[in-house]
C-alpha cells in the first residue's frame with residue numbers, strides 16, 4: 001500500500017524538516033509485520049512530495065491471524081495490499097514526531113497549515129464512496145475516490161469495495177496525519193490484531209482536536225475499535241464534550257431590561273430574515289431554540305434547521321419546542337441537527353439564510369477561520385446574520401471588570417470597530433457585502449449593548 005503526501009507552498013523544502021526525513025535518501029524501517037520505505041518522489045522550491053510504501057510480509061501475517069478465521073483466510077486475503085491499521089502503525093513509526101506535532105528544527109511550522117494532496121491506494125469501504133466522504137469531508141477535505149474493478153479482465157463483474165483515494169485540504173501536518181491515523185482503520189474494519197485499551201488511548205490522542213465534534217463521531221469510534229462495545233463506550237464517554245448550554249444569556253438573568261435586549265435581538269434578526277424573503281433558514285449554534293421558536297411561528301418559512309455542537313442543548317430545544325407532540329406538517333418544517341461550525345458539513349448547503357446569534361464569541365479565536373470557511377465558503381447561504389456583544393458597552397454592567405466577559409464561556413468580546421474589521425475582511429475574502437446595525441438603545445460614545453452584521457452575496 002502506498003501513501004503519498006504532496007504540498008504546495010513557497011518554501012516546500014522546509015516541510016521536509018517536519019517529516020524528519022532527509023530529502024536525498026531512501027530509507028527503510030522494519031515493522032513487526034513487514035517494512036516501510038520512505039522517499040521523496042519530487043521536491044522543488046514550491047512543491048514537495050513524500051511517499052510511504054508499506055510492504056507487508058504475507059507469510060508472517062499468516063502466523064498472526066486470529067483463531068476464528070476460515071481455514072483458507074490466513075492465506076487468501078487482502079491484508080498485504082489494502083490500507084489498514086498497518087498503515088497507521090507505519091505512520092506512527094516513521095512520521096512519529098510529525099504526527100505528534102513536534103519539530104526540533106522548525107517549531108514555527110508546526111501550527112502552520114499547508115495545501116496538502118494525499119493519495120492512499122487502495123482503501124476499502126464496504127459502503128462505497130458515501131462512507132469515505134462522510135469521514136473526510138467534515139474535516140474540510142475535498143474527497144475523490146475511484147473504485148477499482150473486481151477484475152480488470154471481466155469488467156462486467158463491476159466495481160469492488162476497493163478505491164484509490166485522493167484528499168485535498170488545507171491542514172497542519174500533524175492534524176492531517178492524525179486524521180489518516182484514525183480514519184483509515186475506521187474505513188477498513190478487518191480484525192487482525194488484538195484491540196485493547198491502548199487503542200482507546202491512541203484514538204483519543206490522535207482525535208483530540210476534532211473527533212468529539214465530528215458528525216460521524218460514534219461511527220468512527222465504533223469502527224476504529226472494531227465494534228467492541230465496552231471499548232467504544234469507554235472512548236465515547238471520554239470524548240463526548242458536552243459544553244453546558246447557556247441556559248440563558250447572562251443578560252437575561254439580570255433584569256427586565258436585559259430580557260428585553262434578548263427579545264429585541266431576536267426580533268431584529270427575524271425582521272431581517274422576513275425582509276429578505278428567505279424560506280430556508282439555518283440557525284447555527286441554536287442552543288435551546290429560543291430563535292427556532294420564533295421561526296416556527298413565522299409563516300412562509302418552509303425549512304428550518306437548528307444546529308448545535310451540544311447534545312444537551314438540542315435535547316432541551318426539542319423539549320421546549322415540544323417537537324414530539326407536533327403534527328407531521330410542523331415536524332417536516334424543522335430539523336435539529338448535531339454538528340459543529342468548525343467542520344464542513346454538506347447538510348448546511350443550499351440555504352437562503354444562516355443566523356449565528358451570540359455564537360461567535362463562544363469560539364476560540366484561532367478557530368474562527370475554520371468557522372468562516374464552513375459558513376461562507378462551503379455552506380454559502382445567500383445571507384448570513386451574525387450577532388455578538390459590543391464590549392464597549394460593558395462599562396454599563398457594573399459586575400464586569402475590564403477582564404470579565406458577559407458570560408463565562410465567552411472566549412472574546414469585541415468592540416464595534418473590532419467586529420466591523422473582522423466582518424469586512426470576511427465579506428471581502430468570501431465575496432459578500434456587509435452592513436452593520438446596533439441592537440438595543442445606543443449610548444453616545446459606547447454604542448449599543450449588542451451588535452449585528454448582515455452579509456449578503
Ligand code: SAH
Pocket residue numbers: 243244245246284285286287288289290291307308309310313339340341342356357358359362363
Ligand atoms: N443562538 C442561541 C444560543 C447562543 S449560546 C441563542 O441565542 O439563544 C452559543 C451556542 O453556540 C451554544 O448553544 C453552544 O453550544 C453553541 N456552540 C459553541 N460552539 C459551537 C460550534 N463549534 N458549533 C456549533 N455550535 C456551537
